[in-house]
Amino acid sequence: MRGTATALLWRAILATALVCAIGVLPWASHTDPALTVLKARSADRDPTPEVLADIRAQLGLEAGPLHLLGDWAGGLWRGDLGRSWLSGAEVAPTVLRALGVSLLLMAVALLAAAVTAALICARTLYRGGRDRRASGTGSAVLAALPEFLTATVLATVVGVQWGWLPALGWYGPRWTVLPALALGLPAGAVLGRLLDDLLPGAFAEPWAQAAAARGLPRRTIARQALRRSLPGLLPNTGLFVVGLTGGAVAVEQIFDIPGLGRTTLQAALAQDLPVLQAGALLLVLLAAAAAALAHLGTRVLIGPALRDGALPSPHRPAPPARRVPPLLLALVLPAVIAAGLHRDPLALDTGARLQPPSWSHPFGTDALGRDMLARVAHGALDTLLLATTISAATLVLGVLLGLAPRLSGPLVDTVSALPPVLLALLVTAAAGTGTATPALAVTAVAWAPLAAHTSALLRQERAALHITAAKALGAGPVQLLRHDILPAILPPVTRHALLRLPGIALSLASLAFLGLGAQPPSPEWGLLLAENQPYAERAPWAVLAPAALLALLGALAVTAAGGVRRRRA
Numbered sequence: 001m002r003g004t005a006t007a008l009l010w011r012a013i014l015a016t017a018l019v020c021a022i023g024v025l026p027w028a029s030h031t032d033p034a035l036t037v038l039k040a041r042s043a044d045r046d047p048t049p050e051v052l053a054d055i056r057a058q059l060g061l062e063a064g065p066l067h068l069l070g071d072w073a074g075g076l077w078r079g080d081l082g083r084s085w086l087s088g089a090e091v092a093p094t095v096l097r098a099l100g101v102s103l104l105l106m107a108v109a110l111l112a113a114a115v116t117a118a119l120i121c122a123r124t125l126y127r128g129g130r131d132r133r134a135s136g137t138g139s140a141v142l143a144a145l146p147e148f149l150t151a152t153v154l155a156t157v158v159g160v161q162w163g164w165l166p167a168l169g170w171y172g173p174r175w176t177v178l179p180a181l182a183l184g185l186p187a188g189a190v191l192g193r194l195l196d197d198l199l200p201g202a203f204a205e206p207w208a209q210a211a212a213a214r215g216l217p218r219r220t221i222a223r224q225a226l227r228r229s230l231p232g233l234l235p236n237t238g239l240f241v242v243g244l245t246g247g248a249v250a251v252e253q254i255f256d257i258p259g260l261g262r263t264t265l266q267a268a269l270a271q272d273l274p275v276l277q278a279g280a281l282l283l284v285l286l287a288a289a290a291a292a293l294a295h296l297g298t299r300v301l302i303g304p305a306l307r308d309g310a311l312p313s314p315h316r317p318a319p320p321a322r323r324v325p326p327l328l329l330a331l332v333l334p335a336v337i338a339a340g341l342h343r344d345p346l347a348l349d350t351g352a353r354l355q356p357p358s359w360s361h362p363f364g365t366d367a368l369g370r371d372m373l374a375r376v377a378h379g380a381l382d383t384l385l386l387a388t389t390i391s392a393a394t395l396v397l398g399v400l401l402g403l404a405p406r407l408s409g410p411l412v413d414t415v416s417a418l419p420p421v422l423l424a425l426l427v428t429a430a431a432g433t434g435t436a437t438p439a440l441a442v443t444a445v446a447w448a449p450l451a452a453h454t455s456a457l458l459r460q461e462r463a464a465l466h467i468t469a470a471k472a473l474g475a476g477p478v479q480l481l482r483h484d485i486l487p488a489i490l491p492p493v494t495r496h497a498l499l500r501l502p503g504i505a506l507s508l509a510s511l512a513f514l515g516l517g518a519q520p521p522s523p524e525w526g527l528l529l530a531e532n533q534p535y536a537e538r539a540p541w542a543v544l545a546p547a548a549l550l551a552l553l554g555a556l557a558v559t560a561a562g563g564v565r566r567r568r569a
Helices: 002-023 033-041 049-059 065-076 091-126 137-144 147-161 173-203 206-213 218-232 234-246 249-254 260-270 273-302 326-341 372-402 405-416 420-431 436-462 465-472 477-499 501-513 525-535 540-562
Strands: none
Touching: 002 065, 002 273, 033 049, 033 260, 065 273, 091 173, 091 218, 091 260, 091 273, 137 173, 147 173, 147 249, 173 218, 173 249, 173 477, 206 218, 218 273, 218 436, 234 273, 249 260, 260 273, 326 372, 326 540, 372 405, 372 436, 372 477, 372 501, 372 525, 372 540, 405 436, 436 477, 436 501, 477 501, 501 540, 525 540
């Protein structure tokens, strides 16, 4: 009971700090809120001193951020979230309507993710944890596909060319299918990989072997193995719930969906503080609710084992999956980079715009006639180096904070509730623009899933019988951590970090596209995707080249993850 009260207090403190940071965002970034509001209201109107003074008087900006923040917080007790600085309309109906849209989209996307994860794990469940050939490279490629690229392809091909489903707007259930697939397929691939990584250890436990020897049906054993593995996955599922709501900005933009993530981002860019504060507060509350449901689900699935230490450790060395030969994958990426480094990535040839692949341009050209092979090769070094560095940093940070769940739990919920773009704006306000801004923003978000995964595995490992026996024999906390807990936790969390490497590269790209990092004519991979996205229908090669390399990066990440196994006892 005391731990629950402490966690609630931490969440309240963090939510308050977040709302206060948002409230002083324009002043911290040394921008004029009146000028930003004027540009959002009417870009053609001259920002004369009289006009700006009138806006300041209307919004009460002259009283300062603390006074405005106090007025807004005082209205919360009455259910009043204030009025929009741009439209003058009440904020509460707007954000609640956007929340309803996002919750519906999230529910359908979770269904798509569950089906995808089930298909990835189907062979492992059927074979009882043996012969995992079908679950490696394909799921890695799917997990590495950027959501906005998947959304663009689905909208263009399925919605426009084939006409099977509507590709724009939000008018009914049929309009949820394509955006839910764009969100659910990559999320389901990651969840499926994490679950498929836990299942072999569950099938290798004594209870499963005894059940098989007694002749129990295979589906019964598989169902119990699934129940045994889900608790280690539920915290990350809760994070995906929040990500499918607040982090679905790109998909909501492509399909013109008035969801909460898009509403919050638009308010952040326009510095419409009442809408931004209300949207951020709802995202934090949603994250807290998702974390509570995940914790409750874990308690229900595990039952009294967390209390009486009757649960064996599920983190035994799993049989390695059979994948595409690592040497073959490892040679393709360096070969592409070597083939393009001697070409000029900035050379313009307007007479060769959007040319298809040929001997002179193996990857085709972009809208300015630049060679795509040269651009992806020159952009590879910076993209891979920065993404790898951030992945290593988030792994260390996630493990360290995950080992202190009482401290990191509320922080994970708060951080994961916000789109990376919003955190990037806060980082920019505090540290200014520059090459370090996207790296800091992505690092501030990317550690949270790894910390949640570490905490979940720590909870299971502490309930293991060998931990109880070691304590009875006089083992201290440091000895338990070094010889028992960390050897069980580090391999699966490291594999998780490797699976997220392509996603980190994409997060850096999305921030660069919004002006918070690399700028044109930089050949950074994600920036290439964003630049060529409008030409996906006319010149798909301009998008497929960087997307294929990101998918290859995902396959390499899974291949590398396969080598990170706990040493056999």
